[in-house]
Amino acid sequence: MPTGGKTTLTQFLIEERRRAPEATGDLNALITDVSLACKAISRKVAYGELGGMLGSAGASNVQGEEQKALDVISNSIFLRANEWGGHVAAMVSEELEQVYTLPSQYPRGKYLLMFDPLDGSSNIDVNVAVGSIFSITRAPSPGEDAQAADFLQPGTRQVCAGYAIYGPSTMLVLTLGKGTHAFTLEPMLGEWVLSHPNLRIPESTREFAINASNSRFWEPAVKRYVDECLAGQTGPRGTDFNMRWIASLVAETHRILMRGGVFLYPRDNKDPAKAGRLRLLYEANPISMLVEQAGGRASDGRRRLMEIEPESLHQRIGFVFGSADEVARIERYHGEDPPDAYASPLFARRGLFAQAG
Ligand code: MN
Numbered sequence: 484m485p486t487g488g489k490t491t492l493t494q495f496l497i498e499e500r501r502r503a504p505e506a507t508g509d510l511n512a513l514i515t516d517v518s519l520a521c522k523a524i525s526r527k528v529a530y531g532e533l534g535g536m537l538g539s540a541g542a543s544n545v546q547g548e549e550q551k552a553l554d555v556i557s558n559s560i561f562l563r564a565n566e567w568g569g570h571v572a573a574m575v576s577e578e579l580e581q582v583y584t585l586p587s588q589y590p591r592g593k594y595l596l597m598f599d600p601l602d603g604s605s606n607i608d609v610n611v612a613v614g615s616i617f618s619i620t621r622a623p624s625p626g627e628d629a630q631a632a633d634f635l636q637p638g639t640r641q642v643c644a645g646y647a648i649y650g651p652s653t654m655l656v657l658t659l660g661k662g663t664h665a666f667t668l669e670p671m672l673g674e675w676v677l678s679h680p681n682l683r684i685p686e687s688t689r690e691f692a693i694n695a696s697n698s699r700f701w702e703p704a705v706k707r708y709v710d711e712c713l714a715g716q717t718g719p720r721g722t723d724f725n726m727r728w729i730a731s732l733v734a735e736t737h738r739i740l741m742r743g744g745v746f747l748y749p750r751d752n753k754d755p756a757k758a759g760r761l762r763l764l765y766e767a768n769p770i771s772m773l774v775e776q777a778g779g780r781a782s783d784g785r786r787r788l789m790e791i792e793p794e795s796l797h798q799r800i801g802f803v804f805g806s807a808d809e810v811a812r813i814e815r816y817h818g819e820d821p822p823d824a825y826a827s828p829l830f831a832r833r834g835l836f837a838q839a840g
Pocket residue numbers: 599601602603732766
């Protein structure tokens with residue numbers, strides 16, 4: 484075997500399909516097209532400054548965030564790789580306000596593809612790992628153009644979710660609902676090779692990740708959780724915790740899938756118009772499926788994230804995921820919120836991050 488006896492992505496997909504005799508092969512073909520887009524983006528990212536694409540694209544996306552040239556290029560790589568094959572009915576991208584309707588010459592397929600073509604792109608200038616995230620559901624009206632409402636399905640209806648991470652090595656992490664599996668790109672062959680089958684997130688952890696600069700906006704349950712972690716051995720948890728923060732969702736997810744931990748980007752009161760920072764359809768839902776399939780837990784802080792009925796394409800949501808015991812604890816703390824908690828002098832004093840006065 485050219486891959487030293489290890490399974491390639493192609494072989495993995497074919498063997499998965501043999502176990503589902505009703506499958507037509509469309510999903511495998513779609514995943515193959517997505518994985519090709521990820522390989523192409525990986526090459527663009529690897530050229531860094533030499534590629535001449537690290538700067539701003541001089542525009543903002545639908546979220547009001549600065550678009551980098553590489554965001555725009557990654558978006559069009561995803562669109563071009565997936566629009567022609569007849570597997571998708573339409574697509575939704577972080578970089579496009581509206582549903583992407585396929586060019587008229589291509590057949591409409593039976594799946595919907597949602598993606599964040601370049602996650603963590605605000606980190607690209609500092610050469611930190613970035614990635615692409617994707618989610619696949621069935622199209623309610625296969626063979627026809629899909630409308631925005633067709634995409635508003637809860638995460639439990641995903642048939643496949645995954646991400647590629649462009650780090651020291653390029654990896655593709657995938658679930659089809661039977662475990663979470665990681666493939667490493669063999670750079671000479673250009674093949675995805677199954678390097679980490681059946682990832683498992685340990686149930687408990689002593690590592691958490693949160694953007695502490697937002698602490699003054701946190702809900703009391705989050706403050707309490709973080710304070711207890713920070714209090715370490717002398718606090719109620721009776722053990723020391725480590726903190727990590729990369730500010731790249733794909734990189735945070737990858738660390739947690741590889742060695743455990745808990746990630747929080749909770750709902751806060753920084754901007755009442757936004758229920759959180761991360762996007763439900765193409766960030767939180769696919770990451771949740773990967774995490775659950777690896778034995779972890781994923782939540783909006785209060786309930787199972789994948790059961791939330793989406794209301795809009797670019798909806799934001801509070802997101803807490805990782806080791807099951809810690810996520811369950813955070814959900815429990817939210818259930819114990821005292822009423823009118825922000826005004827409570829108790830919470831104003833107790834936080835280690837709390838502001839004076
Ligand atoms: Mn992102």
